Amino acid sequence: MGDFLKTERDGPVLTVTMNRPADRNAITDPDQSAEFVALAEELARDRSVRAMVLTGAGKSFCAGGNVKSMKEKTGLFAGSPFDQRTHYRTTVQTIGKALWELEVPVVAAINGHAIGLGLDIALMCDVRVMAEDALVAESYVRLGIIPGGGGAWLLPRVVGLSNASLLTLTGDTIDAPTALRYGLASEVVPTADVLPRAQEIARAIAANPGHATRMAKRLMREGMDQKLPTHLEMAAAYQALSHHTADHAEAIDAFLGKRPPELRDT
Known part of the structure; x- marks a missing residue:
């Protein structure tokens, strides 16, 4: 990895921390993006990781792009419009x-x-646990730019078109109770509890066979843009694969034996 993403392993759970607290974990250079890509590629190969927690060091999760670099036209924001398109x-x-x-x-x-x-x-991310004093904003328009990282595609799918339009077109900042009401946050907890609670949820996910949770996640994500017949064909194939895994057999035995399963990620 690099110096931006700090990782800590606890059995099948990996905690990843964006680690530039002095910059509020802002994304300022290409190496930071490359670390995310490398991490995802590594986890695609490592089936022993069954859940991941993503957080930020210090008092911020991630402050987004570096506004000073925008003003100075440096780093990701340097060059002609065509250069900047390539940078993004x-x-x-x-x-x-x-x-x-x-x-x-x-x-x-x-x-x-x-x-x-x-x-x-x-x-x-799949689940969002939010500190009670945390704030979120889709604030691009406040800087005279548009959502460039995928938010305009995903935010309406998470909170609905009306709430997404309100957040995106005003650029307003919302607090944790509002995020919970919109469905943007899954839970709101005291600030000291946000990481422990996220890790607790990750452990609950990781208690299940990894092949099942990975394919279930894939089904949900693909299903957002599929027609039902296509989705069901994909589900049938994934289900057939699942029935022929050692972890499925172990999960059945554990269920019938009223004991925790001993998973092998196979």
Whole structure:
């Protein structure tokens, strides 16, 4: 990995921390995007990881893009319009693609501000636990730009078109109770509890066979854009694969024997 994403393994659960607290974990250079892509590629190969928690160091989850770099036209914001288009496509947009394609279930522990791209990253996660004093915003229009990290595609799917329009077109910041009411947050907890609660949920996910949770996540994500007959064909294929795994047989035996399963990720 690099110096932006810090990882900590606890059995089948991986906790990943965006680790530039001095910059509020803002995304400022291509290496940060590359770390997300590398992480997703590694987890695609490592079937022993059955759940992941994503959080931010310090008081912010992720402050999005670096506004000073925008003003100075440096880093991701340097060059001609064509250069900047290439920068977006090859850096920050790769984060959204990597997290969206990742089959390992991801729980976001939103410990503080999730602004712009930071909110887009949180939206790519499957479950969002939010600190009671955290704030989120799809604030691109406040800077005279548009959502560039995938939020305009996913936010309406998470909170509905009306709420997504309100957030995107005003750029307003909302608090945790409002995020919970919109369905953007899965839970709101005291700030000190946000990471432990996210890890608790991740452990509950990881207690299930990894092949089942990965394929169930894939089914839900593909189902957002599929017709029902196509979805059911995919489900039938995944179900058939599941029935022929050792972990399925072990889960059945454990259920009937009233004991925890001993999973082997096979």
